[in-house]
Amino acid sequence: MTVPFAVTREAGNDGVARLRITGRVDNNVCDTLTALMINAIEEDDVQELEVDLTDAQFLSIAGLRCLLDARSTALRRGRGFRLKNPTALVTQVLHVTGFAELLDPANPA
Template sequence: MTSSFAVSKHNDGAGVIRLAVRGEIDDGASDALAQIIGNAAGQPGVRVLVIDLERVPFLAAAGIRALLEGRAVALHHGLAYQVVNARGVVHGVLATTGLLSLFHTTVRHVPAHR
């Protein structure tokens, strides 16, 4: 059984948009994620795009592609791009593929309830 995929957008102020992703980023969700990231990157006033993977238990190769496409779109728009809060298997996938530093991936301490 897969977990439901969803993305919520948060304006963290000062031009920072955080996309909080929930659920597995697999073949079925990857195109939607890439499109959501692209839409957020194209909004006026955005300076930093943060992809929060705190609630993502699984990241397939298609999910990596979506994150890379999102990074390319963000850079095209002149935005900073970060992937944060990758944990467990997701962190391992990003570490193994060498993408942690490319995504400026960090683990931020965020409140448990949002």
């Protein structure tokens, strides 16, 4: 069963923008996801973007590219970026492609 794509923003005032992704992260959602992540990064009070992948069912190469684009934007603006709670499939994609360092060191999966 495929779960519809959704992004949920967790409220907080600790300088961390937390986005939780549900469903498939692929070419069909990349533009939307990239825009949401960059909007969060560009908020004045945000020092770090945390992307929670607990409910991400799939990560395509296009999906990885949009995560890398958001990371690049965050770093250019002097902000942090990390992925948290990736599923086994997402973790495998990150390791195979050499981007496992994007994972939160506290939750290396």
